[in-house]
Amino acid sequence: xxxxxxxxxxxxxxxxxxxxxxxxxxxxxxxxxxxxxxxxxxxxxxxxxxxxxxxxxxxxxxxxxxxxxxxxxxxxxxxxxxxxxxxxxxxxxxxxxxxxxxxxxxxxxxxxxxxxxxxxxxxxxxxxxxxxxxxxxxxxxxxxxxxxxxxxxxxxxxxxxxxxxxxxxxxxxxxxxxxxxxxxxxxxxxxxxxxxxxxxxxxxxxxxxxxxxxxxxxxxxxxxxxxxxxxxxxxxxxxxxxxxxxxxxxxxxxxxxxxxxxxxxxxxxxxxxxxxxxxxxxxxxxxxxxxxxxxxxxxxxxxxxxxxxxxxxxxxxxxxxxx
Amino acid sequence: xxxxxxxxxxxxxxxxxxxxxxxxxxxxxxxxxxxxxxxxxxxxxxxxxxxxxxxxxxxxxxxxxxxxxxxxxxxxxxxxxxxxxxxxxxxxxxxxxxxxxxxxxxxxxxxxxxxxxxxxxxxxxxxxxxxxxxxxxxxxxxxxxxxxxxxxxxxxxxxxxxxxxxxxxxxxxxxxxxxxxxxxxxxxxxxxxxxxxxxxxxxxxxxxxxxxxxxxxxxxxxxxxxxxxxxxxxxxxxxxxxxxxxxxxxxxxxxxxxxxxxxxxxxxxxxxxxxxxxxxxxxxxxxxxxxxxxxxxxxxxxxxxxxxxxxxxxxxxxxxxxxxxxxxxxxxxxxxxxxxxxxxxxxxxxxxxxxxxxxxxxxxxxxxxxxxxxxxxxxxxxxxxxxxxxxxxxxxxxxxxxxxxxxxxxxxxxxxxxxxxxxxxxxxxxxxxxxxxxxxxxxxxxxxxxxxxxxxxxxxxxxxxxxxxxxxxxxxxxxxxxxxxxxxxxxxxxxxxxxxxxxxxxxxxx
Numbered sequence: 001x002x003x004x005x006x007x008x009x010x011x012x013x014x015x016x017x018x019x020x021x022x023x024x025x026x027x028x029x030x031x032x033x034x035x036x037x038x039x040x041x042x043x044x045x046x047x048x049x050x051x052x053x054x055x056x057x058x059x060x061x062x063x064x065x066x067x068x069x070x071x072x073x074x075x076x077x078x079x080x081x082x083x084x085x086x087x088x089x090x091x092x093x094x095x096x097x098x099x100x101x102x103x104x105x106x107x108x109x110x111x112x113x114x115x116x117x118x119x120x121x122x123x124x125x126x127x128x129x130x131x132x133x134x135x136x137x138x139x140x141x142x143x144x145x146x147x148x149x150x151x152x153x154x155x156x157x158x159x160x161x162x163x164x165x166x167x168x169x170x171x172x173x174x175x176x177x178x179x180x181x182x183x184x185x186x187x188x189x190x191x192x193x194x195x196x197x198x199x200x201x202x203x204x205x206x207x208x209x210x211x212x213x214x215x216x217x218x219x220x221x222x223x224x225x226x227x228x229x230x231x232x233x234x235x236x237x238x239x240x241x242x243x244x245x246x247x248x249x250x251x252x253x254x255x256x257x258x259x260x261x262x263x264x265x266x267x268x269x270x271x272x273x274x275x276x277x278x279x280x281x282x283x284x285x286x287x288x289x290x291x292x293x294x295x296x297x298x299x300x301x302x303x304x305x306x307x308x309x310x311x312x313x314x315x316x317x318x319x320x321x322x323x
Numbered sequence: 324x325x326x327x328x329x330x331x332x333x334x335x336x337x338x339x340x341x342x343x344x345x346x347x348x349x350x351x352x353x354x355x356x357x358x359x360x361x362x363x364x365x366x367x368x369x370x371x372x373x374x375x376x377x378x379x380x381x382x383x384x385x386x387x388x389x390x391x392x393x394x395x396x397x398x399x400x401x402x403x404x405x406x407x408x409x410x411x412x413x414x415x416x417x418x419x420x421x422x423x424x425x426x427x428x429x430x431x432x433x434x435x436x437x438x439x440x441x442x443x444x445x446x447x448x449x450x451x452x453x454x455x456x457x458x459x460x461x462x463x464x465x466x467x468x469x470x471x472x473x474x475x476x477x478x479x480x481x482x483x484x485x486x487x488x489x490x491x492x493x494x495x496x497x498x499x500x501x502x503x504x505x506x507x508x509x510x511x512x513x514x515x516x517x518x519x520x521x522x523x524x525x526x527x528x529x530x531x532x533x534x535x536x537x538x539x540x541x542x543x544x545x546x547x548x549x550x551x552x553x554x555x556x557x558x559x560x561x562x563x564x565x566x567x568x569x570x571x572x573x574x575x576x577x578x579x580x581x582x583x584x585x586x587x588x589x590x591x592x593x594x595x596x597x598x599x600x601x602x603x604x605x606x607x608x609x610x611x612x613x614x615x616x617x618x619x620x621x622x623x624x625x626x627x628x629x630x631x632x633x634x635x636x637x638x639x640x641x642x643x644x645x646x647x648x649x650x651x652x653x654x655x656x657x658x659x660x661x662x663x664x665x666x667x668x669x670x671x672x673x674x675x676x677x678x679x680x681x682x683x684x685x686x687x688x689x690x691x692x693x694x695x696x697x698x699x700x701x702x703x704x705x706x707x708x709x710x711x712x713x714x715x716x717x718x719x720x721x722x723x724x725x726x727x728x729x730x731x732x733x734x735x736x737x738x739x740x741x742x743x744x745x746x747x748x749x750x751x752x753x754x755x756x757x758x759x760x761x762x763x764x765x766x767x768x769x770x771x772x773x774x775x776x777x778x779x780x781x782x783x784x785x786x787x788x789x790x791x792x793x794x795x796x797x798x799x800x801x802x803x804x805x806x807x808x809x810x811x812x813x814x815x816x817x818x819x820x821x822x823x824x825x826x827x828x829x830x831x832x833x
Contacts, residue, residue, distance in 0.1 A: 182432060182435075188423075191422050194412075203423045
């Protein structure tokens with residue numbers, strides 16, 4: 001009974017919300033890329049770049065401008081997030097060039113990106129910090145507390161110490177949904193992912209639109225990485241993404257390629273992720289609990305995939321010459 | 324208003340357009356007819372800016388112009404309705420129409436209400452029945468075509484090029500399209516109508532230009548021109564438009580489907596309780612709009628798709644759950660509808676393709692190995708008999724034209740004395756000459772006592788070849804007629820689900 005109750009405590013929910021964020025941000029990125037017709041399994045690699053550059057940006061900014069950071073401490077993590085987004089965009093650009101311009105198989109390019117990221121992160125880490133696998137500690141954003149609620153002791157776990165990136169991410173979900181559904185860019189991006197030839201005959205630049213989708217996905221995955229390093233661990237260490245980029249892809253699919261869907265799916269995966277972090281007193285070995293989020297994602301996808309409605313041209317390179 | 328002079332376009336090995344002169348007047352419906360490969364599509368792609376001519380000039384409204392892209396063409400008021408619709412099924416009608424020239428406000432916000440209003444106005448102005456908010460995937464083919472036309476009108480085109488617009492329509496939809504086209508002409512639009520369906524061309528157009536092998540044969544007024552005159556201009560020799568259909572005494576039932584149901588996507592079966600029987604010496608034609616279960620039905624018959632319930636019998640022998648190979652060896656030949664995916668192995672040589680599936684017959688084997696000499700001499704014989712035009716039997720099948728590829732399939736399927744022939748869309752994409760050849764072969768098979776099941780989206784073909792006709796709609800056989808009992812218009816009503824015979828009134832094999 002005690003274990004059952006602990007499955008739904010506010011502390012667990014608060015922790016679930018925290019671990020949902022990186023999955024959610026990366027899943028949002030995946031939505032943009034795949035709505036435009038480019039599968040991006042390089043998300044994991046981009047996230048790795050995001051974790052490293054998030055820490056680097058944060059650390060270097062704090063070193064360079066100690067005075068500024070003293071008066072406005074949030075500047076350092078903000079710089080970290082920006083650098084991570086930039087790194088994500090540039091890393092995603094590789095994927096765009098290889099798959100959109102040169103029409104290489106998108107899965108192969110994504111795998112290559114993931115492998116490249118692991119090696120590059122280690123190499124760059126040595127360049128920046130002279131050790132291979134982790135960064136010095138970095139500072140996070142000043143946490144937010146919800147007024148009034150924070151004074152109710154029972155609600156304390158979810159009403160206090162909230163990373164400002166959490167409301168930002170939730171806002172981004174709504175904005176993304178609106179952008180995809182209600183704007184010219186969203187309509188064109190989806191058109192290019194559904195039927196690029198039709199879009200092309202109407203004067204839409206398929207190549208440029210797909211680049212935009214992939215690069216936006218890089219920005220989101222970079223931000224996801226930054227969240228992990230800056231807000232969650234307060235440092236970068238090797239392997240800290242733990243396959244969350246892949247779980248994000250699963251969340252995007254389970255969310256049926258829509259931002260709001262991705263939010264729901266990410267929350268589900270986040271919950272099990274949090275559970276695996278918290279449950280320690282069960283009579284089963286902890287390794288079983290650790291694989292729980294991945295097992296859940298496999299089960300969920302296996303049940304869902306039949307009803308999934310991916311963009312019709314998802315994963316198919318576009319070339320003008322073919323009729 | 325549009326004058327093309329001396330347009331020449333060469334592709335490696337062919338001159339697609341050879342000094343073509345064409346003059347289209349404002350407010351007329353001008354038909355462009357010719358066989359496949361006559362250069363109609365190339366010429367229109369040049370006018371729409373998809374290709375650049377090697378020689379020649381284009382004048383629009385008296386001014387010489389260079390049309391380097393579809394954008395330029397649209398700016399000049401020239402729009403094209405493609406044969407293969409360029410629509411996004413998951414978008415609404417309005418979204419499809421505005422895509423690429425969207426009315427948008429701050430932050431690129433789509434003005435959806437304005438867009439839908441604009442589309443509604445256009446529909447009203449030209450009398451098109453369309454709901455701007457409907458998702459395109461829910462529309463019929465005829466409605467989708469209307470969306471394509473509205474798309475062009477939305478961009479302000481005064482000249483509409485329609486590439487084979489009737490190829491995908493049932494007769495009622497064709498009638499409706501013609502009503503719409505006439506209304507567009509009344510409002511001053513100019514229409515260029517590409518087709519090889521001569522009846523339709525004569526009905527709808529004011530003037531007709533005939534192309535053959537990249538050259539203009541002539542431009543004639545539709546009034547006072549006959550179908551056989553046009554056919555002769557197209558082919559360059561007199562053509563028999565109606566094949567002879569001599570009476571043949573039907574024999575025993577060779578192919579029988581009893582109440583078969585085949586699974587489809589989602590919960591709904593693709594084929595629902597279909598029964599029919601085809602006798603020796605009989606052609607049974609199945610008419611229907613594509614996607615109404617014909618494909619799945621054929622796949623079930625030849626053993627490529629599992630049957631949920633019911634029975635399939637070949638010569639009285641049950642083959643419901645037999646493999647495709649077993650069905651083939653029982654003497655069932657099949658001309659599949661997708662000749663590239665199912666009919667041929669494109670990268671393999673013609674001599675290999677011509678025995679495919681029969682390559683393990685003793686006559687082609689030398690112990691465990693293929694007896695190449697035997698196969699090649701067999702292939703040579705077939706090439707001659709079926710008049711397959713190729714440089715050598717060693718070339719891969721993909722190097723042949725569509726008509727010759729189909730002949731390779733016909734040669735293979737007719738060669739091992741089959742009892743049953745299942746021919747799905749056997750003349751799709753073939754020109755008049757090749758079509759005539761394949762249709763003749765079907766009639767010959769019938770005369771030789773084969774049981775032929777013909778599935779075709781071409782209603783004229785079904786009517787002219789079949790002894791009995793069944794109509795498939797939504798996975799069911801909704802009607803059955805004897806030869807001569809039904810007009811195309813009547814069949815059209817059944818094909819669109821407007822009408823159905825009550826169960827049990829079907830005609831049994833005579």
